[in-house]
Amino acid sequence: MNLYCEVNLTTPLVLVLEPSPVLWEDIMKVSAEVIDSFPGRVNRVYFPGQREHEAIRTSGDLRRDGPRCLSRGRNRPLLINPVLEKLNEEKFTGIIILVSSRVPIDIEDWEGTDVPERLVFINMGDGDIEGPYRVIGRSNINLQIAPLLNNEPTEVFVSGDGFVPLRYSVEPFRSSEIVFRDGDFLLNIEPSSEPLKIHLAAICKDRVPELNIRRQRGSLTERVGFKEERPWFDQKWNKIPDDLRDIIRSATEKRDFKCPSCGEKHAFDTMTCPSGDLILRGLPAGRCILFRGDEYISLADAHAYPLEDGKIITSEGKIYRLKDDGGWEYLKDVEPYERVDDDLFGLFYSI
Numbered sequence: 375m376n377l378y379c380e381v382n383l384t385t386p387l388v389l390v391l392e393p394s395p396v397l398w399e400d401i402m403k404v405s406a407e408v409i410d411s412f413p414g415r416v417n418r419v420y421f422p423g424q425r426e427h428e429a430i431r432t433s434g435d436l437r438r439d440g441p442r443c444l445s446r447g448r449n450r451p452l453l454i455n456p457v458l459e460k461l462n463e464e465k466f467t468g469i470i471i472l473v474s475s476r477v478p479i480d481i482e483d484w485e486g487t488d489v490p491e492r493l494v495f496i497n498m499g500d501g502d503i504e505g506p507y508r509v510i511g512r513s514n515i516n517l518q519i520a521p522l523l524n525n526e527p528t529e530v531f532v533s534g535d536g537f538v539p540l541r542y543s544v545e546p547f548r549s550s551e552i553v554f555r556d557g558d559f560l561l562n563i564e565p566s567s568e569p570l571k572i573h574l575a576a577i578c579k580d581r582v583p584e585l586n587i588r589r590q591r592g593s594l595t596e597r598v599g600f601k602e603e604r605p606w607f608d609q610k611w612n613k614i615p616d617d618l619r620d621i622i623r624s625a626t627e628k629r630d631f632k633c634p635s636c637g638e639k640h641a642f643d644t645m646t647c648p649s650g651d652l653i654l655r656g657l658p659a660g661r662c663i664l665f666r667g668d669e670y671i672s673l674a675d676a677h678a679y680p681l682e683d684g685k686i687i688t689s690e691g692k693i694y695r696l697k698d699d700g701g702w703e704y705l706k707d708v709e710p711y712e713r714v715d716d717d718l719f720g721l722f723y724s725i
Contacts, residue, residue: 377600386468406433423450454478475499532561534583535700545571557701611669643710691722
């Protein structure tokens with residue numbers, strides 16, 4: 375399966391605005407300042423007491439649609455539960471900015487959760503506001519709020535039911551590794567706030583794998599799905615060099631071969647001549663190599679290769695089998711020139 379995912383890892387923001395006719399001009403001004411200071415990060419606006427959000431993403435949207443939205447929210451009780459319940463259902467992991475002169479009467483319902491640490495309160499009133507959330511005043515918004523709106527990723531990884539990456543590409547390039555843990559393969563990617571593009575050629579069971587994002591604040595894991603795309607990787611088989619063809623044919627048949635260096639017979643699994651010369655000169659070392667007839671493929675640029683009967687062989691020369699429950703079971707390390715599939719032989723070529 376060929377898959378693609380693109381995600382912006384900057385912290386998403388939502389605004390919750392008190393629908394106060396008296397303070398509306400000031401609330402509009404402060405909200406527009408937040409939106410303009412963090413372009414593209416405010417993806418919705420709510421009013422207390424409403425589960426439905428307003429389609430406001432820019433300060434222009436706010437100026438145009440704000441009065442209409444205000445009229446709909448006017449005279450509603452200052453309840454934040456409907457908003458937070460909706461965001462919780464959507465597993466929203468970003469920052470919630472509450473622009474209000476008063477504390478919602480039901481905010482205490484969320485103490486003991488991860489919401490207060492992701493809530494920034496812009497106090498539009500004259501009195502002090504205290505609570506487990508972060509509170510700032512209405513002046514010098516940019517200077518006060520910028521340090522509070524970062525919720526950087528601490529873990530970024532791909533996982534899924536029966537998932538194993540055969541090949542992958544991460545753009546822009548950053549450190550990544552594939553780990554096998556408790557029957558699952560995970561593709562770990564170095565956390566960053568930069569936009570991320572991933573191309574995957576992968577095996578998965580019934581569901582497409584997901585990109586998982588865990589951030590500094592909050593206990594929820596943000597999950598982003600992959601989409602299918604046209605094949606991204608071209609896995610080419612190469613011709614075995616002429617001077618190695620008889621050697622490899624003999625080795626796959628478990629027969630001794632004549633050494634091209636010393637002219638003596640060596641056992642089929644000999645990689646280095648006693649004289650010190652390499653037998654398989656010209657083939658990439660340090661990875662698993664598969665042989666098929668007069669062709670070979672190195673898994674130097676791939677993590678795994680699919681075999682029959684739900685098995686794979688990895689670039690480290692390890693063989694796994696997919697179990698009925700969607701987990702992977704380690705079977706064994708490949709032996710030199712072992713038949714791993716019909717007319718397919720494996721070798722972990724180490725020097």
